[in-house]
Amino acid sequence: MSCGLCLNDCPTYRIIGDEADSPRGRIHLVREMLATPGAPKASTVEHLEACLVCRACETACPSLVPFGRIMEGAREEIADRRAPGGPRGRIRAALVDVVTRPRLLRVLSSLASLYDRIGMRALARRVLPRRLAEMQSLLPLPEGAPYRPRGRSDADVQLVAGCVMAVAFGETQRATARLLEGAGRSVGSPEAQVCCGALHAHAGLGQRARELARSNIEAFGDGERPIVVTAAGCGAHLRAYGHLLRDDPGYADRASRFAARVRDASEVLAPADARRSLGRPVRVVYQDACHLAHGQGIRRQPRDLLRAIDGVELVAIADPERCCGSAGIYNLTHPEVATQLQRQKVAAILAARPDAVVSANPGCILQIQGGLRAAGSDVRVVHLMRALDDPASLSKGASPSKR
Ligand code: SF4
Numbered sequence: 355m356s357c358g359l360c361l362n363d364c365p366t367y368r369i370i371g372d373e374a375d376s377p378r379g380r381i382h383l384v385r386e387m388l389a390t391p392g393a394p395k396a397s398t399v400e401h402l403e404a405c406l407v408c409r410a411c412e413t414a415c416p417s418l419v420p421f422g423r424i425m426e427g428a429r430e431e432i433a434d435r436r437a438p439g440g441p442r443g444r445i446r447a448a449l450v451d452v453v454t455r456p457r458l459l460r461v462l463s464s465l466a467s468l469y470d471r472i473g474m475r476a477l478a479r480r481v482l483p484r485r486l487a488e489m490q491s492l493l494p495l496p497e498g499a500p501y502r503p504r505g506r507s508d509a510d511v512q513l514v515a516g517c518v519m520a521v522a523f524g525e526t527q528r529a530t531a532r533l534l535e536g537a538g539r540s541v542g543s544p545e546a547q548v549c550c551g552a553l554h555a556h557a558g559l560g561q562r563a564r565e566l567a568r569s570n571i572e573a574f575g576d577g578e579r580p581i582v583v584t585a586a587g588c589g590a591h592l593r594a595y596g597h598l599l600r601d602d603p604g605y606a607d608r609a610s611r612f613a614a615r616v617r618d619a620s621e622v623l624a625p626a627d628a629r630r631s632l633g634r635p636v637r638v639v640y641q642d643a644c645h646l647a648h649g650q651g652i653r654r655q656p657r658d659l660l661r662a663i664d665g666v667e668l669v670a671i672a673d674p675e676r677c678c679g680s681a682g683i684y685n686l687t688h689p690e691v692a693t694q695l696q697r698q699k700v701a702a703i704l705a706a707r708p709d710a711v712v713s714a715n716p717g718c719i720l721q722i723q724g725g726l727r728a729a730g731s732d733v734r735v736v737h738l739m740r741a742l743d744d745p746a747s748l749s750k751g752a753s754p755s756k757r
Pocket residue numbers: 363364365366367375376377380404405406407408409410411412421
């Protein structure tokens with residue numbers, strides 16, 4: 355259609371101001387690349403790699419162009435053609451490898467914790483060059499012990515442990531299980547599950563993404579039990595397994611059935627399950643994660659759950675669905691654009707004068723937390739499930755934001 359109605363909603367177009375960094379421009383580049391044999395031009399690779407895959411353009415597009423799928427396919431095509439001149443792509447592949455290995459993540463997370471305890475983080479903020487200081491603020495600090503998945507034969511819901519979620523947000527995962535059990539569900543979490551593969555798919559590592567999808571289909575098994583997710587990026591990708599394995603005759607049908615069972619935790623809980631009292635009013639900003647709002651169309655449920663906590667006042671911010679710049683590992687591969695988006699988000703949050711920010715995605719939490727700290731703010735940033743399980747985490751001193 356090339357109508358351009360998506361342009362104003364594209365964060366990279368608004369920052370970079372180049373048509374080639376807009377959804378319409380990128381679709382044009384993908385078309386051109388597919389029509390031209392051989393390695394794609396370095397400039398094409400750069401513009402396609404600069405996309406956040408935030409999918410805001412999908413929400414804006416009246417023609418329902420599936421931009422996320424187009425971009426993942428294009429990146430796989432780039433990887434297959436072994437394009438030269440894509441150093442950021444190679445960095446991204448190496449980073450994907452680190453972030454999706456729980457054992458390695460656990461070691462990094464423990465080092466980050468030690469680094470924080472001995473005061474290095476505060477020192478680094480003062481002495482490191484600005485870019486490095488911003489990057490070190492994104493190091494995930496563990497929230498208690500890691501979450502260890504444990505299968506249960508009588509489980510009626512299955513919890514996705516996640517990579518970053520299991521290592522750095524262990525307490526949030528246990529809180530999710532408590533909430534679900536409190537709502538009368540029995541919760542299992544298959545021990546054989548692996549990374550969902552979202553970051554691999556975004557990086558064009560399609561073959562690895564498909565291997566991981568097959569492993570998860572085996573680990574979670576067939577049947578009807580909901581597969582519950584607490585990370586927006588993982589949920590959006592798990593729902594796409596049917597598309598990812600559509601050409602695999604051994605798995606296509608099972609993948610579609612698997613995808614149909616995926617639920618964000620906010621869809622499984624009802625406001626009655628979250629009814630608690632805070633004892634005092636707390637102003638809360640709910641941050642829409644791109645892969646929850648644009649990727650899965652989930653906007654109302656998290657807000658309804660938060661409103662069920664007596665004392666919570668939800669306050670609106672400007673451009674609530676604009677990406678915060680986290681976007682998987684985009685903040686590491688494209689720190690210039692990511693930092694601008696982070697600052698815009700932090701400014702919008704601070705203008706609303708909240709006591710806490712709530713999100714349902716680990717990347718957004720770390721990105722916003724880092725931005726708020728850099729701005730000298732102590733506003734708390736809490737995962738939705740943690741807030742519902744323990745509403746005092748929205749206001750008390752020893753909060754997850756102080757991790
Ligand atoms: S996915 Fe996001 S960054 Fe990429 S073109 Fe669409 S709106 Fe722009």
